[in-house]
Amino acid sequence: AQSVAQPEDQVNVAEGNPLTVKCTYSVSGNPYLFWYVQYPNRGLQFLLKYITGDNLVKGSYGFEAEFNKSQTSFHLKKPSALVSDSALYFCAVTILSGAGSYQLTFGKGTKLSVIP
Amino acid sequence: DAGVIQSPRHEVTEMGQEVTLRCKPISGHNSLFWYRQTMMRGLELLIYFNNNVPIDDSGMPEDRFSAKMPNASFSTLKIQPSEPRDSAVYFCASSLKGEQYFGPGTRLTVT
Numbered sequence: 634a635q636s637v638a639q640p641e642d643q644v645n646v647a648e649g650n651p652l653t654v655k656c657t658y659s660v661s662g663n664p665y666l667f668w669y670v671q672y673p674n675r676g677l678q679f680l681l682k683y684i685t686g687d688n689l690v691k692g693s694y695g696f697e698a699e700f701n702k703s704q705t706s707f708h709l710k711k712p713s714a715l716v717s718d719s720a721l722y723f724c725a726v727t728i729l730s731g732a733g734s735y736q737l738t739f740g741k742g743t744k745l746s747v748i749p
Numbered sequence: 750d751a752g753v754i755q756s757p758r759h760e761v762t763e764m765g766q767e768v769t770l771r772c773k774p775i776s777g778h779n780s781l782f783w784y785r786q787t788m789m790r791g792l793e794l795l796i797y798f799n800n801n802v803p804i805d806d807s808g809m810p811e812d813r814f815s816a817k818m819p820n821a822s823f824s825t826l827k828i829q830p831s832e833p834r835d836s837a838v839y840f841c842a843s844s845l846k847g848e849q850y851f852g853p854g855t856r857l858t859v860t
Contacts, residue, residue, distance in 0.1 A: 665847055676753075676840055676851035677792075684847065723792070727847070735780065735847050736805065741791050 635660040637726050639740035646714045647748050654709040654743045656724030666707040667725040667737065668698055677723060683707060694718070714747045721745075753852035755841050761858045767829040770855045773822055774843030782849060783816055783826050784840040792840075798824065810835075831859045 636659045646652045658664055665684055669677040681692025688700040698709045707724060721744050725737040754773040762768055774781050782797040796806040798818045806816070813832070818824040828835055836859050842849040 667848055669851075676853050677842075677849075679848045679850060682848050735844060735849070736782075736794065736797060737849060739792050 635664075635726055635728065635738045637724050637738055637740035639722075639724055639743045641743050642741075643744045643746065645746045645748060648716055649713050652711050652714040652718070652745065652747070654722050654724075654745060656707045656709065656740060657705050658707060658724070658726040659705065660726055660728050662728045664707075665727045665735065666698070666700060667727075668692065668696070668707075668709050669723045669725065669739075671721040671723065671742070673720075680709075680722075714745075716747045716749055719745055719747045753841055753843055753850055755839075755852035755855050757855060758853060759856050759858075761860065762831055763860055764832055765830040766859075767827065768831045768835075768857060768859075770826040770839050770841075770857070772824045772826070772841030772852060774824070774841070775845075775850055776822065778843035778845045778850075779821075780844045780849075781818060781824050782842040782844070783824070784842065784851075785837045786840060786854075787837045795826070828857075831857075833859045835859050 638657045667682045668680040671677045681690050683690050683700045691697045696711050700707050721742045723742050724740040727735045727737045756771045780799050783795040785793045795808045796816045801818045816826045838854045838856050840851050840854045842851045
């Protein structure tokens with residue numbers, strides 16, 4: 634079985650400071666990892682993914698994430714936070730299923746608040 | 750592309766009534782997922798389809814819930830009869846190669 638842990642329910646950061654939203658995972662096999670963002674009253678929006686290759690992946694809106702196999706982590710980062718980054722962030726993991734589809738397992742989400 | 754389309758965006762109904770939620774996936778995507786999101790339980794996968802075939806419906810809460818995908822461009826999630834505890838935001842998502850693209854959701858309120 635696969636699982637995702639987002640250990641922080643909420644992260645507060647001052648505008649302009651670097652931000653990190655943590656994610657650890659557990660799968661049997663090679664993981665495919667994703668980050669999504671959800672703004673109030675909206676659907677989840679895809680930010681970035683790790684499939685294979687370079688451990689540092691870059692995504693939308695200046696976000697990046699680093700895959701660390703030994704620590705089974707995939708933390709989301711941004712060098713300089715904006716107030717508009719305030720939202721709910723979800724980490725997700727999957728492996729290719731026998732049916733050829735990708736059933737994602739989502740974490741519980743981390744609420745990011747960027748303080749002006 | 751217009752993205753994943755869901756209708757209605759809001760639904761208010763009385764307990765015992767039938768509710769049908771609709772989803773149009775992104776053209777060319779071969780997988781479709783139905784999720785439910787509440788404050789208490791977070792994001793839950795209800796069912797997903799691959800090439801219009803239901804693959805895993807283990808997340809469907811009970812027999813009151815049913816989902817269909819008659820063709821590649823349309824899916825429905827039906828609740829009959831509805832109950833107040835079904836109140837939630839229901840999302841549809843589609844995918845082709847891993848990342849899922851979510852619709853705006855249907856906010857269901859059952860009174």
